[in-house]
Amino acid sequence: MKKILLRKSSLAILGSLALVCVLPAQAKLPYLKTKAERFLSTAPARPEGPPKMFFIEGITAPVPNQPASLPAKAGFDNLTNGYSPQGPEFDTIDEDNVEPTRSFNDARFVFEEVEASGKGLGPIYNAQSCAACHQNVVTGGASQVTVQRTGHTEGDMFFESQGGSLIQSRATYAEIVEHVADTDETRTFRISPAALGDGYVECISDSTLTAIRDAQPESQRGTAIEVPVLEGDGSARIGRFGWKAQHASLVSFAADAYVNEMGVTSPLFMDESTSSGLFVGYGTEYDPLPEPEDDGDDVEGFALFMRSTKVPPRGPITTEVRNGEKRFNQIGCAVCHVSKIVTAYPGTVINGGAFVVPNALGNKTIKPYSDFLLHDIGTGDGIPIQPLPEFFGTSRQIKTPPLWGLRTRNRLMHDGLSFTYQDAILRHAGQAADAASQFSSLSPSDKANVLAFLNSL
Ligand code: HEC
Numbered sequence: 001m002k003k004i005l006l007r008k009s010s011l012a013i014l015g016s017l018a019l020v021c022v023l024p025a026q027a028k029l030p031y032l033k034t035k036a037e038r039f040l041s042t043a044p045a046r047p048e049g050p051p052k053m054f055f056i057e058g059i060t061a062p063v064p065n066q067p068a069s070l071p072a073k074a075g076f077d078n079l080t081n082g083y084s085p086q087g088p089e090f091d092t093i094d095e096d097n098v099e100p101t102r103s104f105n106d107a108r109f110v111f112e113e114v115e116a117s118g119k120g121l122g123p124i125y126n127a128q129s130c131a132a133c134h135q136n137v138v139t140g141g142a143s144q145v146t147v148q149r150t151g152h153t154e155g156d157m158f159f160e161s162q163g164g165s166l167i168q169s170r171a172t173y174a175e176i177v178e179h180v181a182d183t184d185e186t187r188t189f190r191i192s193p194a195a196l197g198d199g200y201v202e203c204i205s206d207s208t209l210t211a212i213r214d215a216q217p218e219s220q221r222g223t224a225i226e227v228p229v230l231e232g233d234g235s236a237r238i239g240r241f242g243w244k245a246q247h248a249s250l251v252s253f254a255a256d257a258y259v260n261e262m263g264v265t266s267p268l269f270m271d272e273s274t275s276s277g278l279f280v281g282y283g284t285e286y287d288p289l290p291e292p293e294d295d296g297d298d299v300e301g302f303a304l305f306m307r308s309t310k311v312p313p314r315g316p317i318t319t320e321v322r323n324g325e326k327r328f329n330q331i332g333c334a335v336c337h338v339s340k341i342v343t344a345y346p347g348t349v350i351n352g353g354a355f356v357v358p359n360a361l362g363n364k365t366i367k368p369y370s371d372f373l374l375h376d377i378g379t380g381d382g383i384p385i386q387p388l389p390e391f392f393g394t395s396r397q398i399k400t401p402p403l404w405g406l407r408t409r410n411r412l413m414h415d416g417l418s419f420t421y422q423d424a425i426l427r428h429a430g431q432a433a434d435a436a437s438q439f440s441s442l443s444p445s446d447k448a449n450v451l452a453f454l455n456s457l
């Protein structure tokens with residue numbers, strides 16, 4: 001780590017010298033944007049080809065599945081899905097020899113690496129590694145860790161808490177731990193989802209997501225929100241990651257998480273979070289390291305890891321499970337929890353020109369049980385993607401979470417406050433009210449089968 005740190009800080013110093021010497025005073029690098037600017041794209045989404053096959057019982061797929069897609073790799077086994085090589089034996093990798101973007105094992109090492117004060121962690125943060133919140137069965141899984149989000153709402157405007165809507169619950173100095181203001185009465189928890197199989201999700205074309213949306217009955221139709229891709233050319237893309245579908249790419253999410261969950265800045269996120277509005281970054285007694293604390297290698301490594309993970313595998317498929325899935329389809333759960341989606345063809349340019357769908361992830365069938373769209377099922381947490389009028393509608397909405405890997409979780413819904421599958425289903429109202437009431441009207445054995453199906457995912 002020491003070696004890397006030296007390299008990073010000398011790069012940062014060189015970087016700032018170059019900035020001072022070469023750039024005219026007004027010049028702005030793409031990453032030197034205000035938070036609001038960063039979340040507004042400058043160009044419409046790029047076309048990503050025609051929609052690919054998806055399956056919702058009773059709703060015809062818009063296109064045939066030609067050439068036939070292969071199933072995505074599934075497994076809880078810490079093995080690559082083929083996007084990156086497996087790499088050196090995991091146990092031989094350490095802080096000094098790790099090369100974050102060399103292989104799955106290297107990338108997994110940085111995803112698990114515990115940061116410490118003086119090495120970039122903080123000054124305010126939520127946990128010390130990505131894996132602290134994303135590990136269950138294997139690295140990258142979901143966990144019970146929740147984060148706090150707060151602010152307040154006046155009419156049609158949401159105002160974030162002074163240090164941003166994400167409240168960091170830890171700090172490297174006692175006096176700068178964030179506290180929630182009594183007036184910030186819009187409050188929620190958000191639980192940590194899995195990142196397993198997210199590389200396939202990233203490779204679903206925008207056109208497939210909008211085709212799913214358009215196929216949904218009007219009363220249940222999802223919302224596809226375009227968000228900027230931070231590493232791209234400024235063009236937008238349909239968000240699909242996070243409870244609000246607030247990001248479209250894994251590099252963007254990783255850079256966002258690195259600074260907001262761990263306090264490590266990188267070229268895409270150069271500003272340390274404030275402590276309830278108080279600047280605690282480099283130059284104050286709280287932060288010894290200049291930005292960026294990561295030169296971008298770690299962020300690329302996190303994205304490589306997530307892109308290389310397999311999707312969660314199914315549990316045993318019994319007769320009850322099969323019958324349960326039939327009922328799940330019949331009562332309309334699959335309208336949003338879409339069982340089957342095919343990813344874009346290899347070679348498709350996505351993420352504002354920053355990523356090309358690779359062979360390992362392209363034209364693959366995934367069974368996520370999600371449409372990755374936002375819905376109002378009466379559980380909205382009151383917090384929009386960004387505190388801007390154009391995103392206000394998202395305060396009432398939550399993304400349909402993929403149900404793959406559901407059997408590994410026992411705290412459900414965005415806030416983790418539903419303890420059983422049945423509790424989660426009974427919280428479905430609004431756009432899902434009909435499906436929930438159909439579930440309630442099922443015979444006890446049909447209900448048990450639906451629950452058995454859910455527990456096979
Ligand atoms: C303190 C816990 C915590 C830490 C540490 C953390 N995350 Fe997360 N992660 C979350 C939570 C909570 C969410 C959902 C946030 C939301 O939508 O508001 C999330 C969501 C995600 C998602 C979206 C997954 C999906 O499919 O929707 C990705 C990707 C992700 N995190 C990657 C990372 C990476 C990479 C790191 C390390 C740099 C990291 N996270 C560190 C808690 C954490």
Ligand code: HEC
Nearest residue numbers: 333336375379398399400401412413414424431432435439
């Ligand atoms: C209109 C779209 C829609 C329909 C229809 C729908 N859901 Fe959902 N489902 C959602 C959304 C959105 C969430 C997340 C809500 C939240 O976290 O607040 C969700 C969450 C869940 C969860 C919790 C998953 C997790 O990761 O915590 C389960 C389980 C679930 N749904 C099962 C069902 C079942 C069973 C049905 C049919 C009775 C159903 N859903 C119908 C949209 C839908």
